[in-house]
Amino acid sequence: MNALKSAALRAGLGIAVVEVTTHLPSEGRSSETYHYLFDSFITPAARKILSPEYAHNVALEVTRLNLAPRLSRDGSSSHGVNMAVTLSGSNTRRLEFDGPIGLAAGFDKNGTAIAGLFDVGFSFVEIGSVTPLPQPGNLKPRSFRLLEDSGVINRFGFNSEGVEKVRSYLREYRQLFGGMGSESIRADSELTEEIEEAVADQEHQDETAGDADNQFAQRMASKFAGYTSDALVWAWNKAMVSKPLSGTLGVNLGKNKTPNISEAVRSLQQKDPLQNLLEATIKARDDFAPHAHLFVKIAPDLSKDEMKDVAAVVLETGIDGMIVCNTTNSRPESLLSQNKVESGGLSGAPLKDISTQCIRQMYKLTNGQVPIIGVGGVGSGRDAYEKLKAGASLVQIYSMMVYEGPGVVSRIRHELATLLAENGYKNVDDVVGADNEEIYWKRREERVRRRMQEATPNEKQIIEM
Structure with a gap:
């Protein structure tokens, strides 16, 4: 466990340096640079060097410490x-x-x-x-x-x-x-x-x-x-x-x-x-x-x-x-x-x-x-x-x-x-x-009917469109 924490902390320190040096006021860990470095270098290196379970545990600890990449701008679009x-x-x-x-x-x-x-x-x-x-x-x-x-x-x-x-x-x-x-x-x-x-x-x-x-x-x-x-x-x-x-x-x-x-x-x-x-x-x-x-x-x-x-x-x-x-x-x-x-x-x-x-x-x-x-x-x-x-x-x-x-x-x-x-x-x-058209259209009609019942007048106009 101590070895795991040590590895996670070392990884975290490296990631923290990356975050500080690439930090954008509006993005930080959501930035493309941070995602690129993490996905293209850090994860492949861990996969190559560490055993599957050890790499898994390090990834979990890095995530627990909130050092993993956040949802990117593209991901949230x-x-x-x-x-x-x-x-x-x-x-x-x-x-x-x-x-x-x-x-x-x-x-x-x-x-x-x-x-x-x-x-x-x-x-x-x-x-x-x-x-x-x-x-x-x-x-x-x-x-x-x-x-x-x-x-x-x-x-x-x-x-x-x-x-x-x-x-x-x-x-x-x-x-x-x-x-x-x-x-x-x-x-x-x-x-x-x-x-x-x-x-x-x-x-x-x-x-x-x-x-x-x-x-x-x-x-x-x-x-x-x-x-x-x-x-x-x-x-x-x-x-x-x-x-x-x-x-x-x-x-x-x-x-x-x-x-x-x-x-x-x-x-x-x-x-x-x-x-x-x-x-x-x-x-x-x-x-x-x-x-x-x-x-x-x-x-x-x-x-x-x-x-x-x-x-x-x-x-x-x-x-x-x-x-x-x-x-x-x-x-x-x-x-x-x-x-x-x-x-x-x-x-x-x-x-x-x-x-x-x-x-x-x-x-x-x-x-x-x-x-x-x-x-x-x-x-x-x-x-x-x-x-x-x-x-x-x-x-x-x-x-x-x-x-x-x-x-x-x-x-x-x-x-x-x-x-x-x-x-x-x-x-x-x-x-x-x-993929199942018969069930699909029946369920779709039910969803539209339910949305109409719950919608405001303006929302109903949008649904009908």
Whole structure:
């Protein structure tokens, strides 16, 4: 940790010198010069010299210290397109975002750099995975770059500072930058106490049985597959925060990189186990954090029947949205990197087409009634545009942060705004699901009708035009 801080401080000192020498009164870290130096020299050097995980940790620390490039002038330019996004499915309570691009889980596992990540240009940040107690995860190395394929393979194994520490980071963020009120913080505390009691009970049983770590994982996997209340220790393993803080939680059904729980988690994507789990999770949400939104995250490796089951259960239970999709255990034949033989979840460019097709299918199966956050291989504005057309309302990026650094957010946002303007779209919402014309036009009419109901007389004239 000291070595990491030292490296981050040295990087920060160099960046600070760059900022001072290139600072423009109106731009500073948003300037083209600052972005160019960071994206063309600092990030490539870190990628070449440092191991993937160490470079990741240095980047996170630099972001936490607010030394990463801010959203650039080009990135903030919308070409007259309204980049704000409103999620409002048939069951979803209204959620508003100032843009469609967010950070996927895995970059900031513990929620230590949320403010810095918003500064970079993300409109929402997903943190996690978060485990009940602190744990180191798998042995290193556990993260691998596939340079020839612009991909990443990881098998971190749920390394986390634990739910209590993460909760303290979130509370600190709320106090400094606003967000959820004291009522929601109390609800978080109550949920944490329930989780800690379940974990303590399991640890006591495991210590008497021997082989505590393995027994604990197996017991929790068993309870998770059995969808008892203790299953929520694993089900509530993510937290997403948006600007302003929304308190959205994700039930992750795609984490299949840890052998002890992979089969149990896989079984949860079948209809009856999934329905039981989501109903239990919704009940816990209603009891402990009624204002939180629930999203379910699925794997890309589902069969057609499994996808139909997931869609049916999501519609029936009233889950607020879906995240499509997680990493894949499959290895496309097109992979060139020698690191393709490493075990773990594959993300990045090789996942792009698989993810987009999965989004398209889930949008059709849910009849466009469930908001979708698309993730997997987003490396350009066109990639984001294709996922929006397939049915995603928002997109997330992660792997391209590994290859290009934080400046990638400004580039993708600028490219997306340009594409939307060139194709005649005035709002991001208007492109969502365009690949499925029947559902698209029905949903578009509903949006226009809703806007007319909420609009002022002057706004109504603009909408009618």
